[in-house]
Amino acid sequence: MKINNIVTKLWVIMTILVLVVIGVAGAAQTSFMEGLYYDQQAKQLQSLGKKVANVARAEHDPATLDQKIALIAELYEANVMILDEKGIVINCQGMGISTKNLPMDMNNPHHGPLTEADLEKLYQGQVVVDRGNNPYFKTDVLSVGMPFTDPHNLKRAVMIHAPLKPLADELKRLQMLAVYTAVGGIVLAALLSLFFSRLISKPLVKMNKAALAMASGNYQQRVDIQTKDEIGxxxxxxxxxxxxxxxxxxQLERQEQIRREFVTNVAHEIKTPLAVMQGFTETMIDGLVKTEQERDEYLQNILEEINRLxxxxxxxLDLKRMEEGHFDFDQEPCDLREIINRVERKLTQLAAEKGIQLEINIEKKLPAVNCNSDRIERVLINLIANAIRHTPPGGKISLAVTTKANQVHLRVSDTGEGIAPEDLPMIWERFYKGDKSRTRVPGGTGLGLAIVKRIVEGHGGQINVESKLNEGTTFNVLLPVNRCSIK
Structure with a gap:
């Protein structure tokens, strides 16, 4: 298992965290339990001291009192002393010491773990609790001193010394139990940490594989993670x-394909008029043009090809300027009827030559629009000319102009070949031309509709298309209405 593996890192971090928490909690618990045990033992000794004081008050026979105190000391495995007002031991039983065999130096104010200050507190009516090593018992003891008065109203004190070894043994047992519990908890926590670290890292591993797959060009790769957290x-x-x-x-691949097609189309569009002009020019140079009329016709054809180029x-160039935001859209209130009449005059003959009916219907009270008349004329010419190219002889093209919700609606419809559904989303892209197998008449460069869309949007309008294959196509242009109206 690698140290830089996230599973290992998470496992190590969580395990260390558990170790620290358990260590701190264990130390705090041990200290708390030790204090609790000593407090409980001290309370028990205080309760025992009260009983001894009651016995001392009630019993006037010294021998009987010795027996009772000895019995209490044996029962509680402690040493019980009764002191007079000067701190002299007048009765002592338990833990190998009795009144009869008191050490020579015990009858002074400095016996046991209690200091002279503690004895002073004791005779001031306070309970004294202390613990430490007692040289007379040669072991650590817990000492409790309690004041009382005998039947003669003399100050007395009960002092009880209990060995700490049983208490220490019990604490040690509890500490070992806590250690075993902590070890078990650490092992369990380590296993759970490993499990959860793997659980957390698993989706990250999946995402890493997906990222590597994308880096190698596989963008179909997906990560199936259903969680709602940050990883999800x-x-x-x-x-x-x-x-x-x-x-x-x-999109880039499609654009690149469109660009390649555009280069081919432009090359073809340029090649054809150049070939025509070359043919006419060579014919004239070779002296094959005999009359002035033929010469004028040849020159006229050359001029038409030049205009086409x-x-x-x-x-x-226009499309480039539009994309860069440098195209002129100077607008003013325009009479759409005049613009449409100009378009009709320019395209009626072209439609008639192809045997196509061109029908125009304009609403009588048509409001004005803010527009650049030349640009809007170009939009209509482009849409209608495009319809003429893709409508067979005997077909029909109609331009209907109506007002709808503060907008002028220009609707150009034809009964031509239509546009395939897969081509509809892309017809607005520059350089795009539909399936060549359905293109009836050459002449388009794939730029017309891209220019139309940008002109309409530059006027704050909208344009969309509806089409059914082999049934026809309808272009809808919506332009904002100007506040003033015209005839």
């Missing part, structure tokens, strides 16, 4: 990133 949110973000990267890659170049 991270997994969702990673999945979202993969989806957006896939979309972006697909100019339109192509202008469309590319």
């Amino acid at each position: 949110l991270l997994a969702d973000s990673l999945n979202t990133l993969a989806s957006r990267l896939q979309e972006k890659i697909n 100019k339109r192509l170049v202008n469309e590319v």
Whole structure:
């Protein structure tokens, strides 16, 4: 197991944390239990001292008192002393010492663990508790002293010394039990820490694999994590990133494909007029043009091809300026009826030559719109010319203009070949042209609709398309209405 593995790191951190918590808790518990045990023992000795004091008050025979105190001392495995007002032991029983065999130096104010100050407190009516090594008993003892008065109203004190060894043994047993419990808790905590660290790291490992897969180009990789915590949110973000990267890659690939097609289309569009102009020019140079009329026709054809090339170049430049925000959209109140009449005059003949009916219906009370008349004219010419290219002879193209919810609605419909559903989302992209197998008439560069969309949006309007394959297409243009109205 590697030290830089997150499972190991989490396991080590949680195990150390558990060790620290258990260590601190164990030390605190030991200290608390030790204090509690000593307090309980001291209370028991105080209770015993009260009993001894009662016995001393009630019993006037010294021999009988010695027997009773000896019995109490034996029963409680302690040493019981009765002291007079000067601190002299007048009765002592238990733990190998009795009144008959008192050490020579015990009858002074400094016996046992109690100091002279403690004795002074004792005879002032206070209970004294102390513990430590007692040289007379050659062991550590817990000592409790309690004042009382005998039947003759003389100051007396009961002092009880209990050995600490039984208490220490009990505390040691409890401490060992606590140690065993702590060890068991540490082992269990270590196992649980390992389990939970693996549980936490598992989704991270999955996300790492997914990230590596994406780094190698597999953007279909997804992380299946259902949790709602931060890891789940991270997994969702990673999945979202993969989806957006896939979309972006697909978009870039599609754009690249469109650019390649555009280069091919532009090359073809340029090649055709150049070839035509070359043919006409070579014919004239070779002296094959005999009449002035033929020469004028040849020159006219060359001029038309030159204009065609100019339109192509202008469309590319216009689109570039629009994308860079440098295109001129100077607007003023416009009469759409006049714009539509100009468009009709320019395209009626073209539609008639192809055997297509061009029908225009304009609402009588048409309000004005703020627009650049040349740009809007270009939009309509582009949409109608596009419809003419994709509508077979005998078909119909209609332009309907109505007012709808403070907007002027221009609707260009045709009965042409329609647009395939898979092409609809992409027709607004620059350089895009639909399936060549359905393109009836050459001449488009794939820039027209991209330019149309940007012009409409530059006027604060909207444009959308509806189409059914082999049934026809409808373009809807919505432009904001100006406050003033026209005829």
